[in-house]
Structures are given as C-alpha cells and as structure tokens.
Amino acid sequence: MQRLYETMNEMPIVPFVRQCDYAVRKPWVMPERRLLDYLLIYVQKGECRFYVDDKNYRMGRGEFCLIQPNSYNKLAGLTNTVTPFAHFDIFYHPRREESFATKAGQTQLSAYAHLLQPRLDELMATDIPVKLVPKHEGKFRDIFLKVVEQWQHNDPIMQLKAQAGMLDIVSMIVEQYAPGAPPSKAATTALDWVTSYLSFRLGETVSVADMAKRANLSISRFNELFKAQYGMTPHRYLLDMRVSHACELLRETPLSQETIADYCGFSDIHHFSKMFRSRMRMSPGEYRRST
Numbered sequence: 001m002q003r004l005y006e007t008m009n010e011m012p013i014v015p016f017v018r019q020c021d022y023a024v025r026k027p028w029v030m031p032e033r034r035l036l037d038y039l040l041i042y043v044q045k046g047e048c049r050f051y052v053d054d055k056n057y058r059m060g061r062g063e064f065c066l067i068q069p070n071s072y073n074k075l076a077g078l079t080n081t082v083t084p085f086a087h088f089d090i091f092y093h094p095r096r097e098e099s100f101a102t103k104a105g106q107t108q109l110s111a112y113a114h115l116l117q118p119r120l121d122e123l124m125a126t127d128i129p130v131k132l133v134p135k136h137e138g139k140f141r142d143i144f145l146k147v148v149e150q151w152q153h154n155d156p157i158m159q160l161k162a163q164a165g166m167l168d169i170v171s172m173i174v175e176q177y178a179p180g181a182p183p184s185k186a187a188t189t190a191l192d193w194v195t196s197y198l199s200f201r202l203g204e205t206v207s208v209a210d211m212a213k214r215a216n217l218s219i220s221r222f223n224e225l226f227k228a229q230y231g232m233t234p235h236r237y238l239l240d241m242r243v244s245h246a247c248e249l250l251r252e253t254p255l256s257q258e259t260i261a262d263y264c265g266f267s268d269i270h271h272f273s274k275m276f277r278s279r280m281r282m283s284p285g286e287y288r289r290s291t
Helices: 001-012 110-115 120-124 137-151 156-175 185-190 194-199 209-214 219-230 236-252 255-263 269-280 284-288
Strands: 012-019 026-033 040-044 048-052 055-059 063-067 072-077 085-091
Touching: 001 185, 012 137, 012 156, 040 048, 040 137, 048 063, 055 063, 055 194, 063 137, 085 137, 085 156, 137 156, 137 269, 156 255, 194 209, 194 236, 209 219, 209 236, 219 236, 236 255, 236 269, 236 284, 255 284
Parallel strands: none
Antiparallel strands: 012 085, 026 072, 040 063, 040 085, 048 055, 048 072
C-alpha cells in the first residue's frame, strides 16, 4: 500500500467519469486495444466474452468486469446485450481533459504515456480480478447504474453526482482488495471460477468429478463447498444455467428447438422439453410464444 500512498501525494484519488452509456446492442465486437483509463462494465442482460491480458472471461447477467489501464483487451457480446459501462480516471491528472477512451485497434500508447493512469493492482501490490465480485454486490450495482444514469444528463449538478457516485465505487474496490482486507465469500471457498468454467461447457458433458479434480478437492468436499457457496448442488446449478441460456436463445434468436437443445447440452429435444418444463412450468414453444 506504500506505493498507493506515495502516488496519492502526487495524484490524489479524484475519480473523473469520462464516458458512460447503457450500451443496448445486438451481438457486437470491440477489436483489440489498450486503455489509458479504467473501464467498468456491468452485464445487465445477455452474454459476453472478454479477452483481457491473455485470459478469456465468459461474462453473464449480473457480472462486473474491471479493465485497468494498459491492459490488452478484446470484447464481444455473444447475444443481444445491455452492458452499462463507464470509462473513468481514478487519480487526478491536470491534463485529464486531453485523455480519451481509446478506439478499436489502438494498442500502441507510447505517444500518450503522459495520460496513462496508474494501475491499482500495481500500486496496492495485490490482485484485483478482471471479473470483479463486489463484496456488497447490490449496493455496488445500484450506485454504478445511478452513475451511468446521472452522467447522461448535460447538467452540472447531475455530472457532479455522477463523479461522487464513482468515488463510492472506487472506495469500495480499494477497501475490498486492499492487503489485509477480509476475503470475500467467493475467495474463501476458491470456487469463483465455476460460473465461467460451466458457461464455456454448456454444450458438453460436465462431471462433478472433473470439477472436484480442478479444485483439488474430493467429490464430497467439493459438493459441500459448492452448496455452501451457491445454495444448490452442481447438477442443479448447471441445469439452471442451461435452461437460462435456452430461454435467452428462445427469446433472442430464430434457432430451432433442436439446435437450442444441442447448444445448451441437452441429450435430445425430449430431454430438453422435459427439463425446460420442470424449471419454467411451460414448454419451450409456449415460452417462445409468450415473449
């Protein structure tokens, strides 16, 4: 934390929201680039795949992504999405008005090095995950969506409120990930990878034994920790994910039920219909007609 304090003496923490939007889009792609500032994205609807610094992240509804300055990234929306986002500085810079949200293809930032924001993970000497899991998720989400809403208004008071809200967001991130901070529930059980792991394998056969092996746990211990963290068995969790994805495909695409069943990992259309009805209390066809 010493480096953070030293940086704050020269560049105080004064968040500055540069750009916000609700980003309601059909399937989309943002090609490779690096950032001068921070980018916080909330997946409010749909599914995304984000590639950040040599790692792929499958992002689903309700998840946050934080991309820090100078991170190499490629972003894509796999379905129709609503992804509210904010480009922002954390540290005060007297020339911040000259900075900007980089464009697609901008990976060489040497000409703008004087505008590059310091990275929190380096200053705090700790890992701040790309797939952010806020300790107080509901509060974090509500403040962030309020920031996005307020920033849309071309009004000094609303802009000021947006900047104040972003200060709350930054404070929550720093407090949660500062060395010595109490670990979050996800960190203590070390199963925070499960959602992305299953998202990438919805169309495959996934066994509890495979997941337990990946977690270096016995099957019984894995089941115990999984239920404690997610409130259900791994089988039920995977089924819910498959049905949820099927609902999205039924709503947003013209794909046949047979194709959707295959994409979502059901053995055949009959298995798909049976499992879908057990969870949604209606058939896939009825669901599609009702949306």
